[in-house]
Amino acid sequence: MLTAYDYPTGLIVDRAGMDLCLVGDSLGMVCLGYDSTTSVTMEDMIHHCSATSRGAQKAFLIGDLPFGAYQASTEQAIRNACRLMQEGNVESIKLEGGRVYKERISAMTGAGIPVMGHIGLTPQSQAALGGYRVQGKTASQAMHLLEDALALQDAGCWSIVLEAVPAPVAKAVTDRLSIPTIGIGAGQECSGQVLVMMDMLGIFDKFLPRFCKQYAQLSVEMARAVEQYGKEVTAGSFPGPEHCYPMPAKEEDAFHEALSQWDQRQV
Numbered sequence: 001m002l003t004a005y006d007y008p009t010g011l012i013v014d015r016a017g018m019d020l021c022l023v024g025d026s027l028g029m030v031c032l033g034y035d036s037t038t039s040v041t042m043e044d045m046i047h048h049c050s051a052t053s054r055g056a057q058k059a060f061l062i063g064d065l066p067f068g069a070y071q072a073s074t075e076q077a078i079r080n081a082c083r084l085m086q087e088g089n090v091e092s093i094k095l096e097g098g099r100v101y102k103e104r105i106s107a108m109t110g111a112g113i114p115v116m117g118h119i120g121l122t123p124q125s126q127a128a129l130g131g132y133r134v135q136g137k138t139a140s141q142a143m144h145l146l147e148d149a150l151a152l153q154d155a156g157c158w159s160i161v162l163e164a165v166p167a168p169v170a171k172a173v174t175d176r177l178s179i180p181t182i183g184i185g186a187g188q189e190c191s192g193q194v195l196v197m198m199d200m201l202g203i204f205d206k207f208l209p210r211f212c213k214q215y216a217q218l219s220v221e222m223a224r225a226v227e228q229y230g231k232e233v234t235a236g237s238f239p240g241p242e243h244c245y246p247m248p249a250k251e252e253d254a255f256h257e258a259l260s261q262w263d264q265r266q267v
């Protein structure tokens with residue numbers, strides 16, 4: 001699974017044969033330049049989900065419900081999940097939280113909304129968690145994480161993202177679930193893995209979590225290309241003849257003749 005946020009990145013996900021594509025609310029940081037995901041709205045998510053859906057047609061498309069779109073009530077959660085499916089064209093929604101959301105998620109899955117869970121480091125509650133910290137590092141926290149995972153499975157989630165939890169904890173949770181776990185900073189033993197596309201491509205490099213591997217440094221390459229373009233425009237070597245539209249020789253001659261007559265009439 002990989003994130004994508006728009007049409008061209010959705011196309012790349014399909015071309016590379018990814019099974020799952022997530023339009024994550026991380027787009028707030030990666031595409032919109034916010035310092036956290038808190039400011040992302042339903043309108044932002046719908047805009048990015050529908051664009052991505054036109055690119056990623058083969059991968060199963062999941063959209064994050066943003067902060068504030070499901071916290072208030074079951075009714076609000078169902079209404080916004082339906083909006084993301086109808087207006088954003090996603091096939092499933094994902095939301096952050098454990099046991100506390102069990103009843104709410106049961107109502108959603110009962111209403112025919114496919115729900116992916118997300119526990120461990122839940123970035124939407126970074127203000128409450130005291131920053132982006134590894135979760136489940138103590139035995140008692142790890143047991144709570146297992147209870148959260150089982151509650152989400154009982155509520156009808158088809159899969160759960162485990163973010164930033166120690167590998168042995170993610171393994172123990174995965175072993176005790178019948179639904180797949182998708183890890184990000186959760187070790188090798190999860191059923192699948194997810195990363196943020198712009199992080200693993202080295203396009204977004206404001207920060208690099210320990211769990212991310214850079215498979216390319218594209219921001220370096222992109223800046224190099226843009227700089228080269230600027231130099232060539234300044235030097236006059238771009239555009240070259242191959243980038244210009246010629247005119248039939250006969251028309252060019254007639255044009256210059258008409259131009260010189262026009263220029264004479266101006267004086």
Ligand SMILES: Nc1nc(=O)c2c([nH]1)NC[C@@H]1CN(c3ccc(C(=O)N[C@@H](CCC(=O)O)C(=O)O)cc3)CN21
Nearest residue numbers: 026029030037123132133134196199204207209210211
């Ligand atoms: N570009 C991007 N990539 C992400 O993975 C991501 C987002 N944005 N936005 C939403 C959340 C926020 N995430 C984050 C953000 C920062 C760290 C981070 O700084 N981690 C440090 C400290 C860990 C600790 O102290 O426990 C690390 O070294 O991994 C981790 C996950 C994951 N998500």
Ligand SMILES: CC(C)C(=O)C(=O)O
Nearest residue numbers: 003024025026064161
């Ligand atoms: C990192 C993934 C799991 C996510 O929630 C996001 O991209 O918003």
Ligand SMILES: [Mg+2]
Nearest residue numbers: 024025026064
């Ligand atoms: Mg997210």
